[in-house]
Amino acid sequence: MASKYINVNLKVWRQKNANTKGKMETYKLDTVSTDSSFLEMMDQLNEQLINERQEPIAFDHDCREGICGMCSLYINGRAHGPDNAVTTCQLHMRKFDDGATIYIEPWRSKAFPVIKDLVVDRSAFDRIQQAGGFVSVNTSGNTIDANATPIPKADADKAFEAAACIGCGACVASCKNSSAMLFVGAKVSQYALLPQGKVEATNRVLNMVRQMEEEGFGNCTNTGACEVECPKGISLENIARMNREFMKAMITAE
Amino acid sequence: MSKSAILSSSIAKKYWMALTGLFLCLFLVGHLLGNLQLILKAGEEGKRAFNEYAYFMTHNPLIKVMSYLTYLSILFHAVDGILLTIQNKKARPIGYAHNSPNANSKFFARQMAVLGSIILIFIVIHMSNFWWKMKYSSDPMPLHSITVVDPQSKTPQSLYITHSDNYFPVSAFENSQMGEAQMEIRNGNEFFNKQVDVKMGEGYKDLYSLTVAFFGKDTDAIKANEQAGLAVAFYVLAMIVLSLHLMHGFSSAFQSLGVNHRRYNAGIKLFGKLFSIIIPAAFAMIPLYIFFTK
The missing domain is CATH 1.10.1060.10 (Alpha-helical ferredoxin)
Structure with missing residues (x-):
C-alpha cells in the first residue's frame, strides 16, 4: 500500500499537573504519514510544539509493540482509538481520513487521576x-x-x-x-x-x-x-x- | 472477612441485583398468567375467571408470602440499583469531551438505571390504580353481580355471586331473598345477615370491571375511563421500557451470578431475548385488546 500524507486537526487534553484544571486545546498537524503509528504522530506533534517553543504534550508509552501496557489515550471516544484489539502504539494513522478531527483525552476515572496532560496514575x-x-x-x-x-x-x-x-x-x-x-x-x-x-x-x-x-x-x-x-x-x-x-x-x- | 460484605461488596451487590431481578422475572410470568384471565374467556365467564383469580390472590396464604417477597424484591432491587448508580457516577468525576459508547455497548445496557426508574414510577402508578383500590381504598369496590330475570315476576334482579367455600352455602338467589333490608356488606365484600349477625358468605370484588373500565370498555358496574387512551398508551410505553430493561437484565443476571459457560451462553442469551420480547408484548396486548374491542 502506497503511503499517503494526511492533515489532521487535533483536540488534546492539556493539564499542567494533578492540581490544576485542564482543558481541550486544538492543534493542526500537516503531512502525517498514514504509515505512522498514532504515537509517532504524537511525536511529530511534539516536534512541532518544541519548534514553536511550546511545552510538548506528555503521554505514556514504552515498548511501542503492544505488550507493555503503558500507552493509553482515549481517541475519538474510544480507548486506544477506532481499531479493535490494538493498543495505541499499534493504531495506525491510515485509520483516519484526511482533514479529520481527532479528540485525544486521558483515561477518565477517579481511581486514575491525571498527573499531566494525557498521563494518568495507574x-x-x-x-x-x-x-x-x-x-x-x-x-x-x-x-x-x-x-x-x-x-x-x-x-x-x-x-x-x-x-x-x-x-x-x-x-x-x-x-x-x-x-x-x-x-x-x-x-x-x-x-x-x-x-x-x-x-x-x-x-x-x-x-x-x-x-x-x-x-x-x-x-x-x-x-x-x-x-x-x-x-x-x-x-x-x-x-x-x-x-x-x-x-x-x-x-x-x- | 466482615459479614457486612454480603451486603456492601460491589460483587455481592450484583448478586442481590441478579437474584431479586430473576425473582421478579418469575413474578412477571405469574402476573401475566393472571392478567390473561381478563381476555382468555369472553363475557360473564371471563369476568368470573378473573375475579375468582383476584380472590385467590388476596386470600391464599402462600400467595401472601410470595407477595411480600415481591414487594421486598422490588424495593431492594430499586434501592440497591440507585446506590450502585450513585457509586458508579462518582467513579468518573470528569467525563469525556468526546465519547462513542455505541461502539462497544448497547444503549439499553448502559441506561438500566433510567429504564429501571421509569419502571418504578410505572409500578407506583399501576399499584395505585389497581392494587390500592382492591386492598385499601376507602371507596368500596363494586362486587361481582349478575342480572337475572325472575321467570314469575319477570322483573330483572341484580344478584351477587358468592364465594361459598368454608361457609355454609349461600346461593346468589338466597342472598337476594334476604333482601336489602336484611343484608349488609361489611369489610368490603362480606355479606352479613343483619338480624342474626351471621356471615352468609363472601362476594367477589369486581376487579374485572374496574380493570376493563380503566382501559376503556363500559361495564355494568363501572363506566369506561374517559382517559383510557392515555392509560393504554402509558401502559404500552412502560412495557417497551420493561422489555429494554429485561433485554439486558435477564442475561446480565446470569453473568453476575457467575453463570458464563460456552455451552450455555447462547441458550441463556436467546431465552433472555425471547423472554424480554414475549412477556412485555403479552402484557401490553391485554389493555390494547380491551381498548380496541370496546
Whole structure:
C-alpha cells in the first residue's frame, strides 16, 4: 500500500499537573504519514510544539509493540482509538481520513487521576496486584519446577488467555462505571485456573476485590464495553469466574 | 472477612441485583398468567375467571408470602440499583469531551438505571390504580353481580355471586331473598345477615370491571375511563421500557451470578431475548385488546 500524507486537526487534553484544571486545546498537524503509528504522530506533534517553543504534550508509552501496557489515550471516544484489539502504539494513522478531527483525552476515572496532560496514575492497579495477584513460592532451594505439575491443556490455555492482560486500563476507561472488573477478573482467573493458585484462592479474591473497591472503581453492570475495547481480547468469562470465586470465598472464608 | 460484605461488596451487590431481578422475572410470568384471565374467556365467564383469580390472590396464604417477597424484591432491587448508580457516577468525576459508547455497548445496557426508574414510577402508578383500590381504598369496590330475570315476576334482579367455600352455602338467589333490608356488606365484600349477625358468605370484588373500565370498555358496574387512551398508551410505553430493561437484565443476571459457560451462553442469551420480547408484548396486548374491542 502506497503511503499517503494526511492533515489532521487535533483536540488534546492539556493539564499542567494533578492540581490544576485542564482543558481541550486544538492543534493542526500537516503531512502525517498514514504509515505512522498514532504515537509517532504524537511525536511529530511534539516536534512541532518544541519548534514553536511550546511545552510538548506528555503521554505514556514504552515498548511501542503492544505488550507493555503503558500507552493509553482515549481517541475519538474510544480507548486506544477506532481499531479493535490494538493498543495505541499499534493504531495506525491510515485509520483516519484526511482533514479529520481527532479528540485525544486521558483515561477518565477517579481511581486514575491525571498527573499531566494525557498521563494518568495507574498505580491503583499495582496496589490491587499487591493485594493478592501472586502465588507464594518457597524459594529456599527446593522450589518445585512449575512444569512438573500436570495441568489440563484447556485450563492452561484459559489461564494464559487471562494472563495476557497487560494492565493498560482500557477496560476502566471505556466502562461507563469506571469499573476495573475485567482487570481484576483476569488477574483472579489466571491463578484460579492453576493448581499453584488454588492454595491462596480464597484470600486472593477477597483481598483483590476489597482493594479494587478502596481505590474507587465503579461497579460492573455487564455492559460488555471492556471486552470490546480490551487490546488483548480478555473475555467477560473472567469476570464471571471471579464472581464465582468471590461467592465461594464470601461463603466459606472465616 | 466482615459479614457486612454480603451486603456492601460491589460483587455481592450484583448478586442481590441478579437474584431479586430473576425473582421478579418469575413474578412477571405469574402476573401475566393472571392478567390473561381478563381476555382468555369472553363475557360473564371471563369476568368470573378473573375475579375468582383476584380472590385467590388476596386470600391464599402462600400467595401472601410470595407477595411480600415481591414487594421486598422490588424495593431492594430499586434501592440497591440507585446506590450502585450513585457509586458508579462518582467513579468518573470528569467525563469525556468526546465519547462513542455505541461502539462497544448497547444503549439499553448502559441506561438500566433510567429504564429501571421509569419502571418504578410505572409500578407506583399501576399499584395505585389497581392494587390500592382492591386492598385499601376507602371507596368500596363494586362486587361481582349478575342480572337475572325472575321467570314469575319477570322483573330483572341484580344478584351477587358468592364465594361459598368454608361457609355454609349461600346461593346468589338466597342472598337476594334476604333482601336489602336484611343484608349488609361489611369489610368490603362480606355479606352479613343483619338480624342474626351471621356471615352468609363472601362476594367477589369486581376487579374485572374496574380493570376493563380503566382501559376503556363500559361495564355494568363501572363506566369506561374517559382517559383510557392515555392509560393504554402509558401502559404500552412502560412495557417497551420493561422489555429494554429485561433485554439486558435477564442475561446480565446470569453473568453476575457467575453463570458464563460456552455451552450455555447462547441458550441463556436467546431465552433472555425471547423472554424480554414475549412477556412485555403479552402484557401490553391485554389493555390494547380491551381498548380496541370496546
